[in-house]
Amino acid sequence: MFLAKIKGNLVSTQKNKELVGHKLQLIHEIDLEGNFIGKKDAVAIDLVDAGIGDTVLVVKEGAAVQQILGHKRAPVNTMIVAVVDDIEVAK
Numbered sequence: 001m002f003l004a005k006i007k008g009n010l011v012s013t014q015k016n017k018e019l020v021g022h023k024l025q026l027i028h029e030i031d032l033e034g035n036f037i038g039k040k041d042a043v044a045i046d047l048v049d050a051g052i053g054d055t056v057l058v059v060k061e062g063a064a065v066q067q068i069l070g071h072k073r074a075p076v077n078t079m080i081v082a083v084v085d086d087i088e089v090a091k
Contacts, residue, residue: 003030003084004058006050010043016075025050025080027058032089044078057082 010024023046029037034055047068050056059068060078068079 001057001059001081003032003087004028004042004044004056004080005030005034005036006052006054006056006080007041008052018075019045022047023049027056027078027080029058030055032087042078044080045076046080048080048083050080050083055084055087056080057084 004027006025007028008026010026012024015024025044025046026041027044028041031037044058048056057080058078059081064079068081
């Protein structure tokens with residue numbers, strides 16, 4: 001799992017039938033201070049109704065995604081599983 005910030009919504013008129021009705025988000029991994037890591041964005045399925053600018057917890061593992069969805073038919077390996085309200089790190 002990793003932290004990410006939502007950069008935008010992904011809209012598609014054509015999509016896999018297993019993704020119909022699911023929201024897709026454009027995300028970018030962040031560190032604990034909220035700084036972007038790397039240069040690549042990713043697409044994640046959103047089941048928690050997060051919005052642009054939200055910090056989210058993302059799982060990137062096919063088996064975990066399959067367990068959450070309850071089937072293996074969707075072509076998904078990255079999923080938003082929580083909206084993060086606050087991050088507190090003991091130093």
